[in-house]
Amino acid sequence: xxxxxxxxxxxxxxxxxxxxxxxxxxxxxxxxxxxxxxxxxxxxxxxxxxxxxxxxxxxxxxxxxxxxxxxxxxxxxxxxxxxxxxxxxxxxxxxxxxxxxxxxxxxxxxxxxxxxxxxxxxxxxxxxxxxxxxxxxxxxxxxxxxxxxxxxxxxxxxxxxxxxxxxxxxxxxxxxxxxxxxxxxxxxxxxxxxxxxxxxxxxxxxxxxxxxxxxxxxxxxxxxxx
Numbered sequence: 001x002x003x004x005x006x007x008x009x010x011x012x013x014x015x016x017x018x019x020x021x022x023x024x025x026x027x028x029x030x031x032x033x034x035x036x037x038x039x040x041x042x043x044x045x046x047x048x049x050x051x052x053x054x055x056x057x058x059x060x061x062x063x064x065x066x067x068x069x070x071x072x073x074x075x076x077x078x079x080x081x082x083x084x085x086x087x088x089x090x091x092x093x094x095x096x097x098x099x100x101x102x103x104x105x106x107x108x109x110x111x112x113x114x115x116x117x118x119x120x121x122x123x124x125x126x127x128x129x130x131x132x133x134x135x136x137x138x139x140x141x142x143x144x145x146x147x148x149x150x151x152x153x154x155x156x157x158x159x160x161x162x163x164x165x166x167x168x169x170x171x172x173x174x175x176x177x178x179x180x181x182x183x184x185x186x187x188x189x190x191x192x193x194x195x196x197x198x199x200x201x202x203x204x205x206x207x208x209x210x211x212x213x214x215x216x217x218x219x220x221x222x223x224x225x226x
Contacts, residue, residue, distance in 0.1 A: 001095065004102035004135065014103040014211060021095055022209045036162045043160070044187070044206035052154035053189055053204035060086070060193045061152035065120070065142040068129035073118070073142055079195050083115040083224055085217055087190040088150050089141075090208065091123045092131030093172055097188065100211040101135045107214035108139060114221040115192070120144045122186065124179035145179065150186035155204060159183045192220045200224055 001024075002010070004017075011017035026034060054060065063075045078084050087104060089097040104117060111117050119141040121128055128141045147156045159167075164183050167174070175181040189204030190212040201220035203212040 004095075004098045005106070007099065008102055008106065014099065014213060017099050017103075018096060018209055018211060021099060025095070033166050036166050040160060040163050041207055041209075044157070044208070047157070047206070049154070049157055049187060049206055053187065054153050054191070054199055054202060056199055056202050058199050058202075060191065060197050060199050061149065062197070063142075063144075063149045065144055065149065067140050067142055068126075068132065073140065075193075075197075078116050078118065079193070079197060081116065082195060083200070083221060084193045085111055085115050085117045085190065085221070086120060086193060087117070087212070088120045088144075088153070088155055088186045088188055089131075090185045090188060091121050091174075091177060092127055092134060093174075093177065094208070096209055096211065098135055100188065101131075101137060103211070103214050104217075105135070105137055105139070107218065110218050111214075111221065114218075114225060118142060120149060120186075122147045122150065122184070123177045127177050144186075146182070147184050147186060150189075153186075153189060153191070153204075155186040155189050156184050157187065159185060190217060192217060192224070194224055 007017045011020050064072050066072055117139040121141055122144050124143055128143050132141050144150055150156045174183050187204050187206055188208055191199050192201035194200050
């Protein structure tokens with residue numbers, strides 16, 4: 001599988017790279033697994049999570065989460081320095097997350113002059129640091145243990161048993177990666193939060209193959225400045 005940065009360069013945009021990746025992964029799947037993921041996507045698009053994520057104008061929940069060193073990072077302290085771009089990822093095991101992480105890393109020079117970019121993952125232990133290394137990230141990735149913050153943002157769902165069975169057959173052990181056996185993950189979402197803690201931009205698509213356009217994040221930050 002292509003390195004995410006190489007795929008982004010080849011495809012020309014994050015959206016095109018995501019579509020390319022989705023086509024490749026779908027083509028590799030056995031028919032039974034393909035049907036399972038099609039059912040998952042249909043359920044996510046019409047299920048109870050639709051419309052539940054926090055929206056523009058909502059007050060963002062505060063947080064105090066550990067980074068990979070175990071150092072606690074406070075939203076209050078971050079907001080004292082300016083706006084935050086908060087992006088929720090499923091984990092380092094997800095290739096779509098890897099692409100989004102890389103796209104945000106490439107946009108970091110334009111983001112960092114306006115806001116702090118912070119990633120959030122439900123993974124525990126050494127996994128966040130491994131994800132940082134694997135994806136060559138220079139922004140922090142905080143551990144949202146038991147998905148507490150993602151739940152407050154209205155993003156969390158439990159994977160259906162059929163999906164769990166497919167992932168287990170592929171060797172994915174979320175219990176080890178997350179420190180619990182709940183098999184709960186966030187819908188990937190990105191939020192721009194101003195100094196007052198108000199959400200000024202929100203993206204959360206139940207289709208986990210769709211991710212935020214970094215250009216939209218930069219535009220939202222520019223609007224805050226004006």
